[in-house]
Amino acid sequence: MMMIFGKPAPLLFGQLLLGIVNGSFYAMLSLGLAVIFGILNIINFAHGALFMVGAFSAYLLLHWFGIGYWPALVLGPLAVGLFGAAIERVLLRPIRGLDPLYGLLLTFGLAEVLEGVFTNRFGSSGVTYSVPRLLRGTRDLGFMYLPNYHAFVVVAAIVVCLATWLVIEKTRLGAVLRAATENPAIVQALGIDVPRLVTLTFAGGVALAALAGVLAAPMYSVNPGMGSSYISIVFAVVVIGGMGSIGGAVFTGFLLGVVEGFTKVFYPPGAATVAFVVMVLVLLLRPAGLFGRSR
Amino acid sequence: MNTPLLEVEGLQAWYGESHILHGMGFTVAEGEVVTLLGRNGAGKSTTMKSIMGLVPRRQGSIRFRGRETMGLPPDRVARLGIGFCPEERGIFASLSVAENLMLPPVVAPGGLDLAAIHELFPNLAERAQSGGTKLSGGEQQMLAIARILRTGARLLLLDEPTEGLAPVIVQEIGRTIRTIRERGYTVLLVEQNFRFAATVADRHYVVEHGRIVDHIANQELSARMEDLHAYLGV
Ligand SMILES: Nc1ncnc2c1ncn2[C@@H]1O[C@H](COP(=O)(O)OP(=O)(O)OP(=O)(O)O)[C@@H](O)[C@H]1O
Ligand SMILES: [Mg+2]
Numbered sequence: 001m002m003m004i005f006g007k008p009a010p011l012l013f014g015q016l017l018l019g020i021v022n023g024s025f026y027a028m029l030s031l032g033l034a035v036i037f038g039i040l041n042i043i044n045f046a047h048g049a050l051f052m053v054g055a056f057s058a059y060l061l062l063h064w065f066g067i068g069y070w071p072a073l074v075l076g077p078l079a080v081g082l083f084g085a086a087i088e089r090v091l092l093r094p095i096r097g098l099d100p101l102y103g104l105l106l107t108f109g110l111a112e113v114l115e116g117v118f119t120n121r122f123g124s125s126g127v128t129y130s131v132p133r134l135l136r137g138t139r140d141l142g143f144m145y146l147p148n149y150h151a152f153v154v155v156a157a158i159v160v161c162l163a164t165w166l167v168i169e170k171t172r173l174g175a176v177l178r179a180a181t182e183n184p185a186i187v188q189a190l191g192i193d194v195p196r197l198v199t200l201t202f203a204g205g206v207a208l209a210a211l212a213g214v215l216a217a218p219m220y221s222v223n224p225g226m227g228s229s230y231i232s233i234v235f236a237v238v239v240i241g242g243m244g245s246i247g248g249a250v251f252t253g254f255l256l257g258v259v260e261g262f263t264k265v266f267y268p269p270g271a272a273t274v275a276f277v278v279m280v281l282v283l284l285l286r287p288a289g290l291f292g293r294s295r
Numbered sequence: 296m297n298t299p300l301l302e303v304e305g306l307q308a309w310y311g312e313s314h315i316l317h318g319m320g321f322t323v324a325e326g327e328v329v330t331l332l333g334r335n336g337a338g339k340s341t342t343m344k345s346i347m348g349l350v351p352r353r354q355g356s357i358r359f360r361g362r363e364t365m366g367l368p369p370d371r372v373a374r375l376g377i378g379f380c381p382e383e384r385g386i387f388a389s390l391s392v393a394e395n396l397m398l399p400p401v402v403a404p405g406g407l408d409l410a411a412i413h414e415l416f417p418n419l420a421e422r423a424q425s426g427g428t429k430l431s432g433g434e435q436q437m438l439a440i441a442r443i444l445r446t447g448a449r450l451l452l453l454d455e456p457t458e459g460l461a462p463v464i465v466q467e468i469g470r471t472i473r474t475i476r477e478r479g480y481t482v483l484l485v486e487q488n489f490r491f492a493a494t495v496a497d498r499h500y501v502v503e504h505g506r507i508v509d510h511i512a513n514q515e516l517s518a519r520m521e522d523l524h525a526y527l528g529v
Contacts, residue, residue, distance in 0.1 A: 186381060
């Protein structure tokens with residue numbers, strides 16, 4: 001068997017792949033978190049819970065309406081995004097302009113409520129959702145086995161992140177969004193309906209979380225706690241990448257996934273904490289994050 | 296007499312608990328260039344922001360084309376056809392010059408098209424792809440004016456466009472204001488530099504402690520020099 005740094009190659013590549021898959025979720029989640037933070041100045045603590053709701057949306061679409069995976073990939077994020085828009089209008093808009101701490105507490109409470117509601121209805125062990133037929137099976141790459149669904153998730157995440165980046169950097173909507181991140185009052189005085197833009201952006205960020213949730217549903221058990229296990233890492237990603245930096249969030253997401261994967265191979269007990277060690281190091285050396293501008 | 300384009304009456308405004316405007320009142324007729332002169336802290340910028348709806352706590356009446364705008368959010372005020380060029384210029388660092396220029400939506404027909412804008416401000420065409428705040432102060436000021444000329448707004452609020460700029464640039468801004476005036480725009484201009492104001496405006500209001508304390512036609516300006524010195528403390 002081929003060995004790399006004294007480890008069997010299939011193990012190494014397998015963990016690397018899992019790292020990239022996890023990194024895909026980190027990237028998609030921290031992307032939405034960064035976009036929301038940019039324009040609302042709120043750290044959305046409910047982001048993990050909304051990821052979980054996204055995963056459940058796939059399950060519920062199937063069990064209530066018989067709608068399968070592929071339509072759910074669009075309908076789930078759409079429905080959860082609408083829910084996000086409602087949250088913004090009803091709960092977040094009244095506290096806009098107050099200390100960001102209020103938003104943090106409110107979204108934290110919201111996460112608890114969502115988890116509670118789903119635990120009450122589905123139990124904490126959750127439900128299962130199967131891999132769509134088209135993506136079942138694995139491919140033998142010679143040096144490792146690649147499950148088709150894993151490959152799909154990675155490609156989908158890259159496409160989603162790239163598309164989001166293009167919208168933000170290259171379109172008129174993106175220009176308005178960037179401007180409103182810098183100075184919402186001036187943007188509104190130039191004739192743009194900023195409150196509507198804020199709602200739209202929050203809904204968009206939430207839809208991204210839900211899309212990640214739908215993508216995760218066939219891979220993991222769909223359970224009410226699935227968001228909270230991701231969200232602390234995702235916060236580390238956002239801190240490392242630099243608050244509000246879109247590219248930084250995506251890059252750091254994938255990077256941390258890979259770092260975790262390698263840690264699992266070379267020092268398994270460290271895998272769960274390596275993200276936070278990196279976070280502490282970055283905070284000590286570059287407090288604004290790898291890609292952040294200090295404010 | 297026709298209704299003035301802009302009528303401000305009994306305008307009061309507060310930042311938190313501090314009462315800044317104490318019953319501002321003035322009018323601007325279509326096609327005029329009118330200035331608000333006054334010392335630092337007199338409340339000139341607060342007046343501009345109140346007109347745009349950017350000061351949440353205010354009272355009184357602000358009418359544009361006879362229509363009350365009190366209570367409208369800033370974007371709706373802008374869409375009535377008022378272009379705002381703030382004191383700090385409001386050029387966005389994360390947007391290119393071209394993106395800054397195209398940021399405000401067109402609110403009415405009759406704005407300058409891109410070709411006309413580039414003819415008026417050739418530098419903006421050359422530097423279209425640079426970051427907005429990579430421009431010099433003067434160019435940023437031009438950009439801030441140019442982007443509201445595009446939208447079809449007929450009333451322009453310019454808050455100290457000459458502040459901190461070199462004399463040649465100030466002259467250029469003066470030429471720009473005279474040009475847009477010839478094209479039929481109406482301008483409300485905030486200035487501390489009354490020598491500059493005298494070269495572009497029809498009338499001047501003097502602002503002190505959040506109210507209008509005097510009103511001077513441009514022809515009277517030289518005769519009233521002593522009063523002006525006293526008002527502005529120069
Ligand atoms: N955001 C704010 N919060 C609290 N007070 C403010 C705020 N902006 C301005 N002020 C105060 O309101 C008063 C009027 O300010 P304003 O900016 O309207 O003056 P101005 O006439 O434009 O002066 P300048 O010539 O210096 O621009 C000042 O005393 C200022 O300190
Ligand atoms: Mg001012």
